[in-house]
Amino acid sequence: MPRSKRRHLLREVPGGVAAPCGFEATGVRCGVKAGGLDLALIYTVAPAVAAGIFTTNRFQAAPVLVTKDRVGRDPVRGVVVNSGNANACTGPQGYRDAMQMAETAAEALGVPSRAVLVCSTGLVGRPLPMGKIGSGIKKAVVALGPDGGEKAAQAILTTDTRPKSVAVEFELDGRPVRVGGMAKGAGMIAPNMATMLAFLTTDADLSPGLLRSRLVAAANRSFHRITVDGDTSTNDTVLLLANRQAEAAKISPRHGLSRFDEALGFVATHLAHAIVRDGEGASRFIEVRVRGAASREDAVRIAKTIADSPLVKTALAGGDPNWGRILAAAGRAGVEFRPERVDLHLGGVQVVRAGAVCGYRARAARAAVTSPEVRIALDLNDGEQQAVMWTCDLTQEYVRINSEYHT
Amino acid sequence: MPRSKRRHLLREVPGGVAAPCGFEATGVRCGVKAGGLDLALIYTVAPAVAAGIFTTNRFQAAPVLVTKDRVGRDPVRGVVVNSGNANACTGPQGYRDAMQMAETAAEALGVPSRAVLVCSTGLVGRPLPMGKIGSGIKKAVVALGPDGGEKAAQAILTTDTRPKSVAVEFELDGRPVRVGGMAKGAGMIAPNMATMLAFLTTDADLSPGLLRSRLVAAANRSFHRITVDGDTSTNDTVLLLANRQAEAAKISPRHGLSRFDEALGFVATHLAHAIVRDGEGASRFIEVRVRGAASREDAVRIAKTIADSPLVKTALAGGDPNWGRILAAAGRAGVEFRPERVDLHLGGVQVVRAGAVCGYRARAARAAVTSPEVRIALDLNDGEQQAVMWTCDLTQEYVRINSEYHT
Numbered sequence: 006m007p008r009s010k011r012r013h014l015l016r017e018v019p020g021g022v023a024a025p026c027g028f029e030a031t032g033v034r035c036g037v038k039a040g041g042l043d044l045a046l047i048y049t050v051a052p053a054v055a056a057g058i059f060t061t062n063r064f065q066a067a068p069v070l071v072t073k074d075r076v077g078r079d080p081v082r083g084v085v086v087n088s089g090n091a092n093a094c095t096g097p098q099g100y101r102d103a104m105q106m107a108e109t110a111a112e113a114l115g116v117p118s119r120a121v122l123v124c125s126t127g128l129v130g131r132p133l134p135m136g137k138i139g140s141g142i143k144k145a146v147v148a149l150g151p152d153g154g155e156k157a158a159q160a161i162l163t164t165d166t167r168p169k170s171v172a173v174e175f176e177l178d179g180r181p182v183r184v185g186g187m188a189k190g191a192g193m194i195a196p197n198m199a200t201m202l203a204f205l206t207t208d209a210d211l212s213p214g215l216l217r218s219r220l221v222a223a224a225n226r227s228f229h230r231i232t233v234d235g236d237t238s239t240n241d242t243v244l245l246l247a248n249r250q251a252e253a254a255k256i257s258p259r260h261g262l263s264r265f266d267e268a269l270g271f272v273a274t275h276l277a278h279a280i281v282r283d284g285e286g287a288s289r290f291i292e293v294r295v296r297g298a299a300s301r302e303d304a305v306r307i308a309k310t311i312a313d314s315p316l317v318k319t320a321l322a323g324g325d326p327n328w329g330r331i332l333a334a335a336g337r338a339g340v341e342f343r344p345e346r347v348d349l350h351l352g353g354v355q356v357v358r359a360g361a362v363c364g365y366r367a368r369a370a371r372a373a374v375t376s377p378e379v380r381i382a383l384d385l386n387d388g389e390q391q392a393v394m395w396t397c398d399l400t401q402e403y404v405r406i407n408s409e410y411h412t
Numbered sequence: 413m414p415r416s417k418r419r420h421l422l423r424e425v426p427g428g429v430a431a432p433c434g435f436e437a438t439g440v441r442c443g444v445k446a447g448g449l450d451l452a453l454i455y456t457v458a459p460a461v462a463a464g465i466f467t468t469n470r471f472q473a474a475p476v477l478v479t480k481d482r483v484g485r486d487p488v489r490g491v492v493v494n495s496g497n498a499n500a501c502t503g504p505q506g507y508r509d510a511m512q513m514a515e516t517a518a519e520a521l522g523v524p525s526r527a528v529l530v531c532s533t534g535l536v537g538r539p540l541p542m543g544k545i546g547s548g549i550k551k552a553v554v555a556l557g558p559d560g561g562e563k564a565a566q567a568i569l570t571t572d573t574r575p576k577s578v579a580v581e582f583e584l585d586g587r588p589v590r591v592g593g594m595a596k597g598a599g600m601i602a603p604n605m606a607t608m609l610a611f612l613t614t615d616a617d618l619s620p621g622l623l624r625s626r627l628v629a630a631a632n633r634s635f636h637r638i639t640v641d642g643d644t645s646t647n648d649t650v651l652l653l654a655n656r657q658a659e660a661a662k663i664s665p666r667h668g669l670s671r672f673d674e675a676l677g678f679v680a681t682h683l684a685h686a687i688v689r690d691g692e693g694a695s696r697f698i699e700v701r702v703r704g705a706a707s708r709e710d711a712v713r714i715a716k717t718i719a720d721s722p723l724v725k726t727a728l729a730g731g732d733p734n735w736g737r738i739l740a741a742a743g744r745a746g747v748e749f750r751p752e753r754v755d756l757h758l759g760g761v762q763v764v765r766a767g768a769v770c771g772y773r774a775r776a777a778r779a780a781v782t783s784p785e786v787r788i789a790l791d792l793n794d795g796e797q798q799a800v801m802w803t804c805d806l807t808q809e810y811v812r813i814n815s816e817y818h819t
Contacts, residue, residue: 063743064751064767094739096768129736130769239740315722315806316814323815329501329536333646336469344471360471361503362537399722400815401808407723408730408807 014264015173015271021154024172024185025208027051027250031153032160035141037134038089038127042160044141045086047204048114048149052080053248055122056217058224060241066093067103068123069240075119077213081246082116084204085145086124086161087138088189093129093239102133109139113146124202124242126189127163158187161202164406165191169279173268177253177261182209184268188276191233191283203228203243203276208251209265215257219269220245227273231395232312233284245269281395286402289321290378294393295335297385303340304392310338311381311394318399321379326370328356335383346386352376421671422580422678428561431579431592432615434458434657438560439567442548444541445496445534449567451548452493454611455521455556459487460655462529463624465631467648473500474510475530476647482526484620488653489523491611492552493531493568494545495596500536500646509540516546520553531609531649533596534570565594568609571813572598576686580675584660584668589616591675595683598640598690610635610650610683615658616672622664626676627652634680638802639719640691652676688802693809696728697785700801702742704792710747711799717745718788718801725806728786733777735763742790753793759783 023030027050032042057076059069075081085106092099107121114121125133148156158170172185190201211219224243256265282290293312298304311317314334320327328349336344349357352373356365373379379398430437434457439449464483466476482488492513499506514528521528532540555563565577579592597608618626631650663672689697700719705711718724721741727734735756743751756764759780763772780786786805 061744062740063747063749064739091736094736094764094768096766099768129740239736239743315810319811319814322811325815329498329646332471332501333469333536336471336646340470342470357501359503361501361506399811401811403722404726404729404806404808404811407726408732 015175015268018172018174018183020152020172020185021158021170022047022185022187022204022206023151023154023157025183025206025248025250027208027248028185028206029149029151029153030157031145031148031150032156032158033141033144033148035087035144036137037087042156043088044138044145045157045160046110046142046145046149047084047157047206049082049246049248051248051250052082052120053246054211054213054216055081056213056220056245058220058243060239062239064094064239066091066125066239067095067099068092068125069242070100071103071107072122072124072242075122076244077217079119081122082120083110083114084122084124084244085110085142086202087141088161088163089127090125090131090133091127091129091240092125092133095130095132098132102135105135106133106138110142113143122244124240126161126202126240129239154185154187161187161189163189164285165189165283167283169276169283171272171275173271175264175268177264180251180253182251182253182265183207184272186272186276188280190280191285201228201241201280205243205245205269205272207245207247207269208249209247209253210249210251210255211247211265216245216247219266222266223269223273226270227277230393231277231281232309233281233397278395281397284397285406286400287397288400289398291321291381291396291398292379292393293381293396294391295383295385296391297387298390299388301390301392304390306340307335307338307383308392308394310334311383312396315399318396321374322398322400324371324375326351326356326374328362331381331383332357342385342387348384348386350382352380422582422675425579425581425590427559427579427592428565428577429454429592429594429611429613430558430561430564432590432613432655432657434615434655435592435613436556436558436560437564438552438555438557439563439565440548440551440555442494442551443544444494449563450495451545451552452564452567453517453549453552453556454491454564454613456489456653456655458655458657459489459527460653461618461620461623462488463620463627463652465627465650467646469646471501471646473498473532473647474502474506475499475532476649477507478510478514479529479531479649482529483651484624486526488529489527490517490521491529491531491651492517492549493609494548495568495570496534497532497538497540498534498536498647499532499540502537502539505539509542512542513540513545517549520550529651531647533568533609533647536646561592561594568594568596570596571692572596572690574690576683576690578679578682580678582671582675584671587658587660589658589660589672590614591679593679593683595687597687598692608635608648608687612650612652612676612679614652614654614676615656616654616660617656617658617662618654618672623652623654626673629673630676630680633677634684637800638684638688639716640688640804685802688804691804692813693807694804695807696805698728698788698803698805699786700788700803701798702790702792703798704794705797706795708797708799711797713747714742714745714790715799715801717741718790719803722806725803728781729805729807731778731782733758733763733781735769738788738790739764749792749794755791755793757789759787
């Protein structure tokens with residue numbers, strides 16, 4: 006949708022996760038991470054309906070197990086998140102610690118124990134320093150406020166270079182409704198959740214079932230469309246809380262749903278793009294669009310194979326319009342298609358026609374891939390389906406960050 | 413098999429692809445590549461039976477199409493290979509050029525046109541400079557000799573830093589039988605052929621069907637077990653020629669087959685390991701072994717996911733025993749297993765027991781992953797099957813090489 010059309014429906018507002026009515030947040034330093042804020046708390050004055058999407062990794066961190074068990078069952082009053090320690094691969098003690106972390110927050114907030122969700126991100130395999138976490142939670146409860154969204158977004162970061170936070174407002178029944186969000190993640194990012202945490206909040210009123218279906222739909226167009234390095238983690242979580250504090254009527258498929266979807270989609274896509282733009286060592290944002298596929302699954306598979314190819318990503322780091330590596334990646338995606346029909350555009354420049362290189366101006370092609378935003382469009386001319394993936398280039402800096410990050 | 417046991421059966425001999433009786437080879441400079449030898453020729457004095465394995469990429473280069481069509485049908489007298497230009501994505505003209513390249517070699521050698529196989533490797537999408545190729549072939553035919561194996565191994569290289577060549581001899585019926593080989597490849601390497609060329613020669617006498625089955629078996633334990641970056645190319649080819657010039661009797665399942673398999677396996681594995689050791693920017697050779705899987709396919713899938721994980725490979729580049737990234741990669745392989753049963757060893761050091769970190773000496777674990785040969789052993793404790801993959805670490809140098817290599 007063009008930005009101008011979107012604008013009169015959606016308005017960006019400050020405040021991040023605390024922008025929707027009735028939400029408060031904060032970020033404090035408790036000393037788990039080497040420096041900076043490392044414990045975030047989100048609080049809602051009224052019980053919220055919650056929906057969640059979790060890592061598909063076979064190894065799931067203790068806080069994921071605790072939170073999964075609560076989301077969709079119990080009304081939520083708070084989410085406590087620490088960075089610097091993932092509480093993953095920590096065995097039964099890790100599970101007890103995750104339960105305790107939620108319990109401590111619930112007590113301090115004066116809410117039922119099961120009303121607090123918990124997330125962790127950082128190093129794996131180390132016991133959570135419960136003393137530090139406990140004092141941090143107490144500090145956070147005192148610091149909570151409607152203007153704490155930006156601090157919360159700071160406190161969940163690990164290798165990220167900048168916070169990722171956004172909120173929008175739309176009107177329904179003449180009343181403002183808001184959706185806010187924050188996310189962290191810069192490496193170990195792949196579709197179906199990676200080392201990625203995202204927290205979305207809204208003051209809209211939706212049934213639990215509808216909330217869940219909208220979250221899944223929004224994630225399918227945002228968080229599930231990004232990849233930094235194809236790696237996924239043990240801790241990935243996306244949570245959406247709806248506390249019904251806006252004064253508009255309940256949202257239903259007949260009332261306000263498309264506006265809500267648009268707002269949620271804007272926030273989710275904004276955060277997903279922010280993760281890719283902050284990809285470890287990334288110098289360019291890359292969109293890979295595959296058109297003309299026989300099925301959507303085929304299109305996704307090819308787009309993801311291109312977006313994860315180290316050779317494509319290093320070529321783009323070098324500003325090289327290396328269409329041969331793009332075709333080679335498409336060709337190994339395990340999808341049947343006719344190579345002799347394939348067209349490829351880099352930005353506005355057609356470089357491959359009918360499976361073979363076509364005459365193109367080298368300077369124009371180079372300009373298309375040295376831009377900070379590179380668009381790759383592959384057309385299989387073999388069907389009607391399409392898909393998009395967003396990724397970043399693979400630089401020496403990515404390797405430096407990930408080889409110097411020590412366990 | 414322990415080296416001592418292998419030794420009394422197999423003896424390494426010099427000569428590479430030209431070591432087996434009746435084979436000659438050479439490498440010359442024809443000017444396609446920026447510098448160095450860039451055209452190799454293998455010749456057999458007597459017609460050879462041939463078997464081949466080719467890229468599974470949907471995009472297949474013109475020489476692959478030409479060679480695939482001939483292997484297994486026509487007796488082979490020669491193989492001509494150029495480096496510097498892959499003759500891929502070059503459309504109908506590329507196909508005509510590949511045919512012409514074979515034709516020119518056949519004429520110069522005085523053999524039937526269909527008796528010559530052709531391979532190319534290098535940049536894609538550029539027309540083959542047929543004038544240079546033609547003069548190179550004529551030069552090569554003059555230079556052919558039984559001592560030209562090393563020069564041929566030089567002439568097929570692209571980003572490789574060193575030639576890969578080996579030959580062995582074993583006895584059958586009191587007579588020597590030899591298997592020789594050479595390979596190229598340093599990046600764009602993944603199972604099922606990547607930008608990898610391998611040429612295997614033998615003076616043994618085998619039926620075409622048996623030759624093919626032995627090549628497939630050997631490749632499954634060597635070339636299909638390596639990955640540098642998960643990328644595959646348009647040109648991958650492994651060829652095995654058997655010219656029956658040894659004086660031993662015909663090899664059959666009842667006569668000499670296990671010795672032949674061992675010799676072929678030694679040559680193929682030696683070359684496969686050499687490719688990984690020469691992986692672009694690699695500083696360590698990494699073996700990933702997955703045991704205790706319910707099926708061999710599961711074991712392969714997990715081993716490959718670990719071996720292709722940028723996070724695992726950058727951790728190893730940094731000499732970090734980051735078992736968390738290894739478990740996370742295993743967990744996203746799409747295989748069902750019980751995380752709480754998993755054990756992990758790095759070298760001789762157990763770092764994970766029953767899915768959780770166990771007490772280990774940090775110095776020992778670090779020593780295990782800072783060695784030039786790193787062994788990762790993951791046991792799922794969930795079955796009897798196992799698989800191994802070989803790879804290398806991912807360094808800043810890999811990114812530098814691949815971002816500076818321009819189309």
